[in-house]
Amino acid sequence: MSAEAGRFVLDGRRLPYEPGDTVAIAIVRAGEHPKYGGTLCLAGDCGNCVAEVDGIAYVRTCQTPASDGLEVDRHPADGAPAWHEPQGEPAEIGVEREEADLVVIGAGRSGTAAAAEAKRAGRQVTQLEAAQGTEVVAVYAGPTLIARTPEGMLHIRAKEVVVATGAAEIQPVCPGSGLAGLLTARAAAKLQAAGVEMPNAVAIGPAPEGVPCTPLTGELVRFEGEGRVSAVVTLEDGAERTTSCGTVILNLGRSPRDVLSRMGADLPMSVIGSAAEAFPLPPAPTAGIVCACAGIGVDDLQGVWDRGFNELELVKRASLAGTGTCQGAACMPHVRAWIAARTGAAPEPFTARPASRQITLGEAGADVHLDAFRRTPLHGEHLAVGAQMDRFGGWWRPWNYGDHLAEYRAVREAVSLGDVSTLGKFVVAGPDAVEFLQRLYPTDVSTIRVGRSRYALLLNERGHVIDDGMICREADDRFVLTFTTGGAGNAEMWMRDWMETWGLNVLLLDRTMSLAAINVTGPRAAELLARVGLADPPRFLQHVHTELGGMPVHVMRLSFTGEASWEIHHPVDRSVDLWRALLEVGEELGIRPHGLQALFALRLEKGHVIIGMDTELDTTPRRLGMDWAVNMDKPFFIGRDALARTASLPDQRRLVGLTMAGDAPTEGTPIASRGEVLGHVTSSFASPALGQAVMLGWLKRAPFPDQVEVDGRTAAVTAPPFYDPEGLRARA
Amino acid sequence: MRAPEQLHGTRVVAAPAILDELAAWPEPSALPGGVTLLRLAADDLLMIHQGSVKAAWKGESSIQEKESGFVGWWLTPEELDHVVTHVDWPLPADRPALAQGLIAGVPAKLWLEEDRALLLCTAAYAHELEERL
DSSP states (O other), rough: SSSSSSSEEEETEEEEEEOOOBBBHHHHHTTTTTTSOOOBBBSSSTTTTTETTTEEEEEEEEGOOOOOTEEHHHHHHHHOOOOOOOOSSOOOOEEEEEEEEEEEESHHHHHHHHHHHHHHTTEEEEEEEEGGTOEEEEEETTTTEEEEETTTEEEEEEEEEEEEEOOOEEEOOSTTTBBBSSSEHHHHHHHHHHTOOOOOEEEEOOOOOOOOOOESSSSEEEEEEESSEEEEEEEETTTTEEEESSSEEEOOOOOEEOHHHHHHHHHSSSOGGGGOOOOOOOOOOSSEETTTTTTHHHHHHHHHHTTTSHHHHHHHHOOTTSSSTTTTTTHHHHHHHHHHHHSOOOOOOOOOOOOOOOOHHHHHHTTOOOOOOOEEHHHHHHHHHEEEEETTTTEEEEESOHHHHHHHHHHHHEEEEEEEETTTTEEEEEETHHHHHHHOOOGGGGGGOOTTTEEEEEEETTSSSSEEEEEEEEEEEEEEEEEEEETTHHHHHHHHHHHHHHHSSSSSEOOOEEEEEEEEEEETTHHHHHHHTOSSSTTTBBBBEEEEEEEEEEEEEESSSSSSEEEEEEEEGGHHHHHHHHHHHGGGTTTTTTTTHHHHHHHTTTOOOOTTTOOOOOOOOHHOOOOOOOOSSSSOOHHHHHHHHHHTTTTOOOEEEEESSOOOTTTEEEEEEEEEEEEEEEEEETTTTEEEEEEEEOSSSSSSSSSSEEEEEEEEOOOSOOOEEEEOHHHH | OOOOOOOEEEEEEOHHHHHHHHTTTGGGGGSSSTEEEEEEEEEEEEESSSSSOOOOOSOOEEOOOOOOOOEEEEOOOHHHHHTTTTOOSOOOOOOOOOOOOEEEEEEEEEOOOOOOOEEEEEEHHHHHHHHHO
C-alpha cells in the first residue's frame, strides 16, 4: 500500500487518498460510492464496489490499494461498462508452477493454527491469503489450485488442501438496498479504523464495537432515500417505524465462504473454522433485489418458480441469480432461504465452478494453448505458390492455389499433384494379420493378393460407416492400411481396442506422420511418372515398393479424382525434393497442384463420398448404395450382425445423386418434394465437364421420388457416378 | 526456440517381451555408437541413430521401418528448465527416463539423461512447438 497520501483519478477527477486506503475506502472517504449504491462489505465478498480500474472492468475496489495516478471509472448505474478497443498487444501474463505438500487457503485464526500444527507434524506447508496478495480463484482435479498474484498466475499442485477462508457477512435484501450509505458491520469497523466519518449512523443487529452508532430494534423492512439512504424502516410489534439516518450498519449474520471447498468436493480437501460452520439462513426475502450483481429481484425468482424451475440449480440457471461477479457469495443464502420457505427444506448450495472471483480473460487464458494443427512437410511449398490454407481434420491443408477451376482442369485434362500426406497410414503385420483384418473389415481381405489393394469401408458394431480407405497387401502377413485424414486417430484407437479384445498375434504401426504422400493424377500422370524414372507404374488397384531418385517410395494406383492416379508414399524428410522434382518435370505437361476445393469437386463428379461430410452417424452401406463393399458371406466382421438384422427391414434413407441446370446450391440446402422437405444436399458443384450442377444428398422418406426441388429448381434423382460412369479414365 | 534437428532412426514394433530384451542393453556404452533407445509404448521402440542399425532376433515377427518423422532439440539443463515451465505434469525423477505428453499444448516427448535432455516431436508439430517455446 502507499506509504503517503496521494491522489488517484475517479471518473476523470483527482481524488485524495490516505495511506493504507483501498480505492473503495478512499471513495467513501470522499463521500461517494464506488458503484453509486449497494451495501459495502469491503471484504471482497460482494460485487457492490466493482469499477473499472486502469482499463479493467469489474475490479473489486475494496481489494485494490489506492495509488497515485490510478485511473478508476465507475460502471454505469445501468448497463454494461463501456467497451474499449484494445490498445496494442496485451501484456502476457506469466504462470508460476509449484508442487506442495499441504496448502492452507486463508491466514486467519483457524488457517494460521492449522498451518502451524501441520508444520509441527513435519508437513511442508504453503499458506495462501488473498489479503496478502495471493488469491485462490479456482480448484481443479489434482488438486490443482489456481491463484492470482501481483506477478501473474500461480498454479499449485497440492497433495492436500485445507480451506480456512472464514465467513462472509449477510447482505440486506429489501427495497432500497441499492442506496449508498449501507455498510456491513465489518465494513463499518474498517472505515472507523481508517478514520472515515459515518454521519448519523444507525445499526441493525449488534452494533460493531467502537463504531459510533445508534442501535435499532425490530426487523428490517426497507431503506428510504434518493441516491443515499436518509431513513430506515423497521417493523416491531406489528408496527413500522421510520428512523432518519445518514448511514446504516447491518449486522445480519454470516455465511461460510465455501466456494472453493464446493469446487473441490471430491478432492483431498478439508474445511475448517467459519468456512465450515453451518450458519443459520437469513429470513426469506419478500421484496427487493436478491442478486445485486445481476440485478435479480424477488419478483424474478417468483417468475422462474412459477414456470416450474423448482430446484436451486434450476432457479439459478433460469433467473441468473448467483451468476454475477460474486458468484453467489452475497445472494445464495437469500435464495436458499427463499426456496426453503416454499419447500420446507433449505437446499444444498449450488455447484461451484471456477472462477470464484472476477479474473480477466488474460488471467484465465494464461498458459492455455489453442489446439495444435499439424503441417505437412509441403506446407512451405504451398504457401510459396499462394495457397489459401485451411484447417481440415487436425491439419493445415491447401484449400486452393488461387484458381480452383484451373486446378480442376489440370486434373481432368493434364496432370496435377495433390498433397495427401494427411491420410492415415498404418502397417499391420503378424501371423494373425489376415484374421484380424477379416474381422475388422466387411470385405473379404483373404482374397486380396500380394501387390493388390482394395477400397474398404470401416463399420462399427451397429453396421454404421465410421471410416474408409485402402487395404494394400504387401505380404501374406503384412498390410498397409489407409484411412481418412480426420478419421485416422479414431481408426487407430478402434484397431488397438479390437487387437486387445481379440488377443490376436498382430502388430500395428502408425506411419501417418512418418510418411508423406503425393497424389499424381490426370490423363498425363503416367507420362510424368515415366519422366521421373517410374516407367512401369502399378496398374489399377496395384501397388509397389520401389525407389525414385534413390528415395524409397510406396506407389499405389487408385483413383479418387476419377482420373488415373498414383499415390506416392515416401519419407517426410524427402517430400519437398519429390514435390519440386515432379513439378519441374511436369511443367511441359501443364502440371499444377490442386487443393481440396478442386479435389472435393472432382470426387463429387465421380460420386465418391467423404465420410463425415456426406455420411451421418447412422449411415449404413445400404443407405450409401455401397452394399457391394460388404461381403455378407463372411462368417463374421464388425457390424455383420446388425447389417443382417436390418437387411430385411424397409429403409427410409438413401444418399442419392442429383443433377440440375444452373449454379450449384449451397451445401446443406433442403431437398423437397411437393412442398415437403425430404432431406438435404451434402455436396454440390457446378460441373464444367458435365455442364450442370451435380450433388449428393439425403432423401429421408420413402418412396424415393425421381424428381425433387432444390433451391426452388427441379433436380433429377440419379445414381452416381456422374462422370465417366464406366471408370475407363481411372483405369486408363 | 532454435530450429530443431532432423532425427533419423528405426521404429520397431514387436511383442513387449522382445522389446524388453532389446531395450535392456545393460549400459549405454554397450549400445552401438550414438544410438538412443526410446520405448514409446510396450510394443513400440524408437531407435535414434545415424546410419544403419538393424534389430534382429529369431522366430518372432516384428515391424521395422526407417523413421524420419521426428525432429528434436538436445537441451542444456538451462534450456530444459525453460521447457519444463511449459509442462504441467510431473517429470519422472529417474534418469534416464522417457516422458511423453503435452508440452505447451503440443504432443511431445522428453528423453531425460543425467546432464542433458532430448525434446522431440513429430515433424508435423515442430512448427507449433518451436513457436510456443
